[in-house]
Each structure stands twice: as structure tokens, then as C-alpha cells.
Amino acid sequence: MNPDLHQLLEDGIRRLPEIRKLFMQLKKRKPADLDMIMADLHDQAFRQIDCLLCGNCCRSLGPRITDRDIARLSIALRQRPSQLTDNHFRIDEEGDYVFRSMPCPFLGDDNYCAVYSDRPQACATYPHTDRRRFVQLLDITLLNVRTCPAVALITKKLVQHYSQL
Ligand code: SF4
Numbered sequence: 001m002n003p004d005l006h007q008l009l010e011d012g013i014r015r016l017p018e019i020r021k022l023f024m025q026l027k028k029r030k031p032a033d034l035d036m037i038m039a040d041l042h043d044q045a046f047r048q049i050d051c052l053l054c055g056n057c058c059r060s061l062g063p064r065i066t067d068r069d070i071a072r073l074s075i076a077l078r079q080r081p082s083q084l085t086d087n088h089f090r091i092d093e094e095g096d097y098v099f100r101s102m103p104c105p106f107l108g109d110d111n112y113c114a115v116y117s118d119r120p121q122a123c124a125t126y127p128h129t130d131r132r133r134f135v136q137l138l139d140i141t142l143l144n145v146r147t148c149p150a151v152a153l154i155t156k157k158l159v160q161h162y163s164q165l
């Protein structure tokens with residue numbers, strides 16, 4: 001079953017105050033089992049949500065592109081790294097490479113990624129909800145509630161989890 005992704009996002013945005021409150025508590029308490037709980041909620045959410053019906057992150061968020069990403073993409077696309085960089089990337093205010101424009105130039109109308117197997121590492125790990133030491137990613141996760149329906153769903157379940165304790 002695919003949940004209504006717009007509804008999930010709207011619901012997540014509406015619940016931001018309670019998510020922010022929980023995250024402030026988690027920052028202080030740093031529960032030892034948080035990574036395990038998040039990994040479970042992440043798996044549950046992505047069993048329900050099909051990213052090909054969404055594509056929001058590829059349309060609106062610019063991943064940070066590393067030199068290794070550029071090296072890998074340049075081989076896959078058979079372009080020199082300098083040519084690839086000139087065509088697609090710029091340096092942002094923090095000195096990192098990001099896409100020159102969004103939506104991502106590699107995103108198809110069908111939401112498929114044209115460079116999926118060689119995509120930037122930041123794309124492959126988005127939305128980072130199953131990352132180790134998740135407590136360090138609470139601020140970015142709060143921002144991602146506005147973009148990613150999966151994050152909206154995961155944070156909803158996380159609030160429910162801690163409200164039952
Ligand atoms: S490279 Fe692929 S996964 Fe990354 S933003 Fe572009 S379309 Fe999305």
C-alpha cells in the first residue's frame with residue numbers, strides 16, 4: 001500500500017512542534033537504543049513508500065557532491081571531471097559542490113535517476129534516518145520533515161513510540 005504522500009507531508013509539517021520537542025529531549029537523553037529504533041522505523045516506512053512516486057528530494061534538495069562522487073560520475077558519464085563540473089556543479093557558500101540548478105539534472109520525468117548506481121553518496125544515504133549515531137542528525141531530520149514523506153512518517157512513529165513509554 002502506498003500512503004498519500006502529500007497527506008503525510010502536510011501531517012508532518014503540522015506536527016513539527018511535537019517533533020521538535022521530542023528531538024530536544026533526545027538530544028539531552030541520547031537513548032542507547034535510538035539507532036535500533038530508527039533503523040526499524042526506517043525499514044517500515046520504506047516498505048510502504050515508493051520513492052518513484054515521490055522524487056521530492058531530487059527536485060528540491062541539493063546534495064553535497066564530493067570529489068569521489070565527481071570521479072565516479074565522470075567515469076559513468078564518460079566526461080572529464082572538469083567538463084562534468086562545468087556542466088552540472090557549482091560551489092556553494094560553504095565551499096561544497098552542489099548541482100547548478102534544481103531539480104537535479106539526472107532526474108527523469110518518471111522519477112528515475114539516470115545515474116542511480118553511481119549517484120552521489122549523499123543521495124544514496126538520504127534521508128539518513130537509518131544512520132548510526134542518529135542523535136547527531138536530529139536537526140537535519142527536522143528540516144527533512146518538510147521535504148520527505150518517509151521522514152514525516154518515521155518521526156510520527158517515533159513520537160508515538162516515546163509517548164507510550
Ligand atoms: S543524482 Fe539521482 S538520486 Fe541524486 S538528486 Fe539526482 S536524480 Fe536524485
Ligand code: SF4
Pocket residue numbers: 049050051052054055056057058126127147148149150151
Ligand atoms: S523525499 Fe523521501 S520519500 Fe521522497 S523520494 Fe526522497 S527519500 Fe523517497
